[in-house]
Structure formats: structure tokens, C-alpha cells
Amino acid sequence: MHIRILGSAAGGGFPQWNCGCRNCSELRAGSLQATTRTQTQLAFSPDGQVWFLLGASPDLRSQIIATAQLAPPPGDTTGSPIAGVFLTSADVDSVMGLLHLREFQSFFIFATPAVQRLLKNENRVFDVLHRADPPVLWQTLSPGARLACRFGEDPSAPPSFVCSPTSLGCDFPDFVSTELRRTLPSSEAVLALRFEQAGKSFCFAPCLSENSGEGMKAAASSNVAFLDGTFWSDDELIQTGRGQKTAREMGHLPLSGRDGLLAQFPKDSECRKILVHINNTNPILDESSDERRAAREAGFEIAYDGMEVTL
Amino acid sequence: MHIRILGSAAGGGFPQWNCGCRNCSELRAGSLQATTRTQTQLAFSPDGQVWFLLGASPDLRSQIIATAQLAPPPGDTTGSPIAGVFLTSADVDSVMGLLHLREFQSFFIFATPAVQRLLKNENRVFDVLHRADPPVLWQTLSPGARLACRFGEDPSAPPSFVCSPTSLGCDFPDFVSTELRRTLPSSEAVLALRFEQAGKSFCFAPCLSENSGEGMKAAASSNVAFLDGTFWSDDELIQTGRGQKTAREMGHLPLSGRDGLLAQFPKDSECRKILVHINNTNPILDESSDERRAAREAGFEIAYDGMEVTL
Numbered sequence: 136m137h138i139r140i141l142g143s144a145a146g147g148g149f150p151q152w153n154c155g156c157r158n159c160s161e162l163r164a165g166s167l168q169a170t171t172r173t174q175t176q177l178a179f180s181p182d183g184q185v186w187f188l189l190g191a192s193p194d195l196r197s198q199i200i201a202t203a204q205l206a207p208p209p210g211d212t213t214g215s216p217i218a219g220v221f222l223t224s225a226d227v228d229s230v231m232g233l234l235h236l237r238e239f240q241s242f243f244i245f246a247t248p249a250v251q252r253l254l255k256n257e258n259r260v261f262d263v264l265h266r267a268d269p270p271v272l273w274q275t276l277s278p279g280a281r282l283a284c285r286f287g288e289d290p291s292a293p294p295s296f297v298c299s300p301t302s303l304g305c306d307f308p309d310f311v312s313t314e315l316r317r318t319l320p321s322s323e324a325v326l327a328l329r330f331e332q333a334g335k336s337f338c339f340a341p342c343l344s345e346n347s348g349e350g351m352k353a354a355a356s357s358n359v360a361f362l363d364g365t366f367w368s369d370d371e372l373i374q375t376g377r378g379q380k381t382a383r384e385m386g387h388l389p390l391s392g393r394d395g396l397l398a399q400f401p402k403d404s405e406c407r408k409i410l411v412h413i414n415n416t417n418p419i420l421d422e423s424s425d426e427r428r429a430a431r432e433a434g435f436e437i438a439y440d441g442m443e444v445t446l
Numbered sequence: 447m448h449i450r451i452l453g454s455a456a457g458g459g460f461p462q463w464n465c466g467c468r469n470c471s472e473l474r475a476g477s478l479q480a481t482t483r484t485q486t487q488l489a490f491s492p493d494g495q496v497w498f499l500l501g502a503s504p505d506l507r508s509q510i511i512a513t514a515q516l517a518p519p520p521g522d523t524t525g526s527p528i529a530g531v532f533l534t535s536a537d538v539d540s541v542m543g544l545l546h547l548r549e550f551q552s553f554f555i556f557a558t559p560a561v562q563r564l565l566k567n568e569n570r571v572f573d574v575l576h577r578a579d580p581p582v583l584w585q586t587l588s589p590g591a592r593l594a595c596r597f598g599e600d601p602s603a604p605p606s607f608v609c610s611p612t613s614l615g616c617d618f619p620d621f622v623s624t625e626l627r628r629t630l631p632s633s634e635a636v637l638a639l640r641f642e643q644a645g646k647s648f649c650f651a652p653c654l655s656e657n658s659g660e661g662m663k664a665a666a667s668s669n670v671a672f673l674d675g676t677f678w679s680d681d682e683l684i685q686t687g688r689g690q691k692t693a694r695e696m697g698h699l700p701l702s703g704r705d706g707l708l709a710q711f712p713k714d715s716e717c718r719k720i721l722v723h724i725n726n727t728n729p730i731l732d733e734s735s736d737e738r739r740a741a742r743e744a745g746f747e748i749a750y751d752g753m754e755v756t757l
Binding site for chain 1: 458459464474475482505508511516526546547548570573619622689
């Protein structure tokens with residue numbers, strides 16, 4: 136499996152348009168040892184030819200343009216190597232990029248029934264995806280179930296890969312009303328996605344909360360895990376003047392502390408651990424910081440845009 | 447007035463993610479004399495300090511990041527020089543970028559009642575804008591009326607600038623259902639926006655159809671007009687294998703031909719004419735093309751990302 140990290144930042148990217156925190160200000164001034172980051176987006180290919188997107192980030196257009204493997208093959212006026220999109224949630228960070236894909240192209244969208252309902256019934260703007268002929272094809276992701284994905288015409292062929300979604304115990308996004316929220320199963324709100332092919336596996340879990348024990352296990356049992364690196368400390372937004380909520384109140388386990396992700400991730404796991412979804416305020420973005428060194432020493436890599444992993 | 451063209455392409459940008467037309471293929475291969483373009487977006491400032499966005503393009507995050515004038519002032523952790531957004535329609539091209547601005551910032555959004563209804567009632571995802579404290583402030587644009595915009599505390603001060611919206615006689619976007627469309631005044635679907643300050647004026651009209659006579663007049667009476675440069679010829683999408691509809695069927699007057707924009711734009715106008723919203727298939731993007739030369743010889747400039755105009 137070929138995996139490419141098209142974007143590695145949390146919502147808003149790095150720098151963030153309206154943010155004057157130390158990281159963003161110094162990055163703009165050129166005085167921070169750090170690189171710009173677009174919003175978290177992965178692409179993976181089971182065969183090096185056909186590609187699937189994990190999430191549909193707000194920066195998806197520029198991320199695709201920056202990636203030669205995702206360009207239409209020369210001589211093909213209407214083709215794209217992108218066959219489908221797996222959605223982990225209905226958050227703006229995860230779905231806005233679908234609107235970038237509105238150019239009359241058919242592809243698969245894999246999402247839970249609740250996420251599909253939020254997109255199709257509550258947000259008519261996503262109807263632009265149905266202008267394609269044939270229109271986009273919605274496929275159901277069910278937490279706990281294994282989805283075998285095949286290519287080609289032969290239904291008896293072995294699956295090319297298997298996707299196993301796990302509920303992360305997180306909530307639906309803020310834009311979902313209280314009334315509507317009551318009618319949607321919370322297990323369908325936010326997923327970790329584990330992909331397996333020929334005995335190798337990776338897991339994409341860009342949002343991990345205190346309730347994400349099952350997702351943590353799915354990640355720990357994979358060869359590679361892309362994990363929630365949003366915040367270093369619980370009060371990071373408050374300390375940087377960027378918000379009133381703690382990391383935990385926003386549904387993210389911070390990286391540091393006795394109860395943080397670095398300490399809590401299963402110690403017996405042999406997986407390669409790569410942090411994604413890194414918020415602009417997170418000190419690990421500063422390549423000279425103590426926090427970055429501490430994350431590295433705890434065995435966690437810090438993703439960057441354009442990073443590639445082959446399994 | 448300071449005007450900056452942050453993006454100059456039509457929907458999808460140039461190159462377009464799934465397009466293998468001659469322009470896009472040769473641009474990717476580096477063999478076309480042309481520059482990449484993000485989707486059409488203007489910013490203007492009445493005083494060089496406070497900025498307003500015209501449209502909210504799907505590429506808005508990267509467009510803001512690329513523009514030093516739009517960065518938060520150093521030392522201000524929560525500020526932005528962006529005070530508001532004027533929407534010309536509810537098209538994805540024009541509104542998707544509002545979601546890029548979801549980072550707890552208050553600003554004004556100027557739109558017709560119909561466009562406001564489509565965003566607020568039919569697309570709950572835009573509720574993320576209301577997380578700001580105070581939330582975003584919606585202001586009404588009424589075709590035919592003049593909106594005087596003032597800054598500062600003194601209500602008796604003269605307006606800083608005046609915005610005059612004109613209906614362009616175009617339709618609501620495809621995602622609006624037939625039933626809903628019947629309840630919305632078509633005059634509120636697509637606007638040209640004319641801005642005036644101290645006797646100088648410019649007009650933003652990125653969509654001009656055969657029914658846009660009034661908008662054409664508003665543009666022709668301005669010092670500078672940013673005009674619909676989407677297609678060169680009526681059958682351009684069909685010829686390039688990128689669609690089944692003509693330019694006119696999509697609500698755009700093509701540039702060429704006896705009935706095209708170059709021939710139809712009022713000959714007695716002294717305004718500076720700048721083409722924006724240029725589709726990836728348009729031959730004027732090729733700097734060595736006959737079509738580009740013809741447009742220039744007819745007195746029309748071709749906008750590029752980063753172009754600046756001062757009035």
C-alpha cells in the first residue's frame with residue numbers, strides 16, 4: 136500500500152488565516168523553524184494506480200494539484216486516478232473538500248448513514264456532486280463491520296483491501312442541531328479507519344478522545360497509525376488566546392501529561408506512530424522545541440505535507 | 447481604493463483536478479505558456495487598512511495566506527484586517543470559502559435575502575460561522591438599492607464607500623430544488639456589485655448572461671470593470687470533451703462571436719476592462735494564442751492571480 140500525507144494540520148491549517156499566535160506570527164515573519172501545513176488529508180493506493188482519499192479536506196484542490204500521482208493520465212480528458220473518498224466524520228475539516236470535487240466526476244463516497252444524512256438532507260449544496268453522469272456513488276460504512284473492496288469485473292476475485300471502521304466515541308459537529316443529534320446514532324459520528332491488504336495494515340485516527348479506547352486498540356494493532364496530534368496541552372487554546380475550551384472539551388486527547396496520548400497509547404504496540412491533524416498553536420510545529428523532541432523521544436513521528444509511507 | 451485579484455479562474459481553477467484538456471495537460475507538463483490560477487476572488491480596501499472580500503472562493507484559505515495585506519497585524523492574536531465579505535450569488539464558487547473563515551471570527555456578510563436563506567436554512571454547515579462571539583453579522587444586499595458603508599463611531603460621518611448591486615438576470619445554482627426556486631425572487635440570484643468612493647468606481651461582474659443588460663451598463667459606467675471571461679466560444683465545453691452544455695446554457699456569454707462579450711460590451715465606455723473567472727478550457731489562458739491576442743486587441747485585459755489595481 137502506498138500512502139501519501141497531502142496535509143497534516145488541524146482545521147484552519149498552518150498558518151491560520153486570522154491567527155496571530157506565536158507559531159503563526161513567527162512562521163509568517165520567517166523566524167520559526169517550521170513548515171507550512173495544509174489541513175489533514177491522506178491518500179492511499181492499493182496498487183500504485185488507483186487512489187482513495189481519506190477525508191476530504193478544505194484544501195483538497197491544492198493538495199491534489201500538488202500531487203503528480205493524482206493527476207489525470209496524459210491523453211485522458213475526463214479521467215482521474217481518484218476512485219473514492221472515505222469520510223471519518225461530518226466535520227467541516229473532513230467533508231468540505233467534497234465540494235472541490237464537484238467537476239462532473241463520478242466516484243465512491245464511503246460514509247456512515249448518519250454522515251450521509253447530514254450531507255444529503257441537511258446541506259443541499261452537496262447536491263452538486265450528483266451532477267456527474269453517473270452521479271457519485273454512496274457506500275455505507277458501519278462501525279464494527281469489515282468492508283471488502285474489490286476492483287475489476289470478477290466478483291469472485293479476492294478483495295483488494297479491507298476497510299474496518301471503529302467508532303471513536305466522539306460527537307457530531309457543532310452545526311448539527313440538538314433535535315437532529317437525538318435522532319442520529321452517536322457511534323456513527325466519528326470513525327477510525329483501518330485498512331488491511333496482504334497482511335499489512337494502517338489506521339487513520341485523526342480525532343482521539345478519552346472515549347476512543349476501541350480506536351486506540353485498532354491503531355495499536357496496525358503496522359502504521361496516523362494519530363490525533365491536535366494539541367500539546369489541554370489548555371493550549373486558552374493559553375494562546377485562541378479559544379475558551381480545553382482540548383478535552385473539544386474532543387481531543389492532548390499529547391502531553393499523564394493522561395495524554397503519548398503516555399496512554401498502548402506501550403506494547405509495535406506500530407509506527409505518526410501524528411497528524413496538528414493545530415497551529417501546537418509547539419511541536421516548532422522544530423527546535425522541547426515539546427517536539429519529547430514527542431520524538433516517546434516514539435512518535437510528526438507528519439508533514441508530502442510525507443510518503445509504503446507498506 | 448486598492449483592489450487585489452486573489453484568484454482569476456472559473457470554478458475548479460486552473461489546472462482543474464480531474465481535467466485532461468489541452469490547457470490543463472500542457473500546463474501540468476510545463477509546455478504551456480501560462481500560469482496557474484486559483485478560483486476567482488477579489489479583495490478591496492477603501493483605505494489600505496480594512497479589507498473586504500468580493501465572493502468567498504473555494505481557494506480562499508490559500509489566497510489569504512498568499513496575501514501579506516490580509517494577515518493579522520503582528521502582536522494581535524485574534525485580529526484580521528478582513529471586515530466583511532460581499533456575496534454575488536449562492537454558487538459553490540462564490541460561497542464555499544465562507545467555510546474557510548470558520549475560525550471563531552466575527553465579520554460582515556453582505557448577501558441578498560435569497561442567498562442568505564439558501565445558506566442559513568438549506569445548508570446547516572454554514573452554522574459554523576455562528577460560533578464566533580459575536581457571531582458573523584448578516585447584511586442585506588437589495589438589487590437596485592445603494593448601500594452606504596461607514597466606518598467608525600460617528601453615524602453622521604460621510605460613507606466610506608457605496609455599494610450598488612444590480613441583478614444579472616441569471617439563475618440560482620443547480621443545487622436549489624425546483625420547489626424552492628419558485629419561492630425565491632430570481633432578481634436575487636446573481637449580482638454585479640459596483641463600488642464607489644470619492645468619484646471613482648469599479649464593478650465586479652464575474653457572471654454575465656444574455657439577460658445581463660443592466661449589469662453591463664453598471665460595468666460600462668465604472669472606471670474599472672472585472673468581467674465574465676469564462677468561455678471563449680459557445681461550444682467550448684463540448685469541443686474539449688468537458689461537458690454537454692453550451693456557454694449560454696450555463697448562463698455565460700462567450701467572449702467571441704458577433705453576440706459575444708467582446709463585441710457586445712458598450713463601445714462608448716471608457717472603462718478599463720479586465721476579464722476574470724476564466725475557465726480552464728479557455729484558449730486565452732495560453733499566452734501565445736490568437737484568441738488571447740484578439741481579446742487584448744479588443745481592449746480587454748486578462749486578469750492573473752496577484753494582479754493589483756489602484757483607483
